[in-house]
Amino acid sequence: MNKELENPIIIEFPLRGEWDAVNTPAKRIPSHGIDLWGQRYAYDFLKMKSKKLFDGSNFQYYLTGIKTKKCYCWNEPIYAPMDGEVVAAVDGRKEPKRIHPLVDLLRVLRNSISFIIKVQKTGMEHADYNNFVGNYIIIKHDGYYSFYAHIRPGTIAVKTGQLVKQGDILGKVGHTGNSTAPHLHFQLSDSSDLNQAKGIPCAFRNLEYHINGEWKLEEVSIPRHDVKFRYVKD
Template sequence: MNTEDKPIIAAFPLRGEWLSPNTPGTKIPSHGTDRFGTRYAYDFIQVDWKRKGRPAYRVSFLHYLLFGVPLKEYCCWGQNVYAPCGGTVLRAEDGCEERPRTHFLSDLVNAYKNAHYFDPAKDDVQQVAGNYIILQCGKNVYAALVHLQKGSIFVTPGQKISKGDLLGSVGHSGNSFAPHLHFQLMDSSDIATANGIPCAFEKYEVCQNGVWIPVSNDIPTNKDKIRASPQSF
């Protein structure tokens, strides 16, 4: 477990098999920065484990480079997202358009622009977060689920929720290089100014040599093939 402080334990917010290319189990800060509360944040994608390079899309790599990829061709786009904790919905921001397809160069330009020119004092945080949900999970503990699919959010501000409740769907809104779920815990409900909080998952499984091994209260690395433990839902 590679964290600097004792992590808070949360439920794994997805179903099915996933990979975390950016995780505090491999490096901290997991996203290369402390901005926007991302110090201990996770990104989750689904990939084709049988194809070379483990692509997250169903088309060829050449097709991706030349033409881009429609969102429907991504393995995880539209997958359900579940509450990692019980608590209260503080924010549920929807309506942000998703770019209809990924394209390497345009997505790279978009990511560069947001990384270098986003000003939290004057710019809308949806420019970075896209469609997102913020939950209050405890005293000074807030969960953010980011880049959700437009029109997919099921909850509203002020709503009480339980761990495992359906929240929305994986999308490609905001500063997203490809469809994925960005998940983090933080010490404030304001993504623009929050500090990240370490988080581990209470029950999940890691596939080792074709066998699913139960794991408790731990943090996946960027090489782990993981899924929520059946006992967790």
């Protein structure tokens, strides 16, 4: 294990059911290939069946696209993994009705170019990351912050200043911002200001991994990118 991950903050998993970690610090650090906005140890969680993200044919996906609501993890509830206070709950970003590899790639590229232009004009401290993260929630905990991005429009169930308990529903998985398919981007950081935040490594309690046809429990673990897993409540 990378030495940076030796003493992570240990929390509950924010989702239910079976999941895959596409981007994870268990695979590489920085997990998203860039050390920006506190995402050094960030995760991207999504659901796959037979290595597919959606209910439909690959031919349709590449030709006309697949309806967003047909993606396996779209609209899945997101749960608070620990107690805390909501310091940001930002809605209003629209969600594409379909996923399509070329269309989504062009949107991500457009957002990236727009961001670079704005940074050149105003400086990094005034950078607007909303086009990247879509609808999002930030929760303050004891000495750190949790961050949830790409939330489905209209599903954020908390508001700024609200106290939440572990297990409370925060919102639902969506496809807003720089997203090529519905998924949850999750991270811990030392600040609620993403332009200043530094990432903090975290691990999760009670995850079962599907290995050689069997589910095997690990009491504390950092999800790997090549093994399906699920959260098991105490």
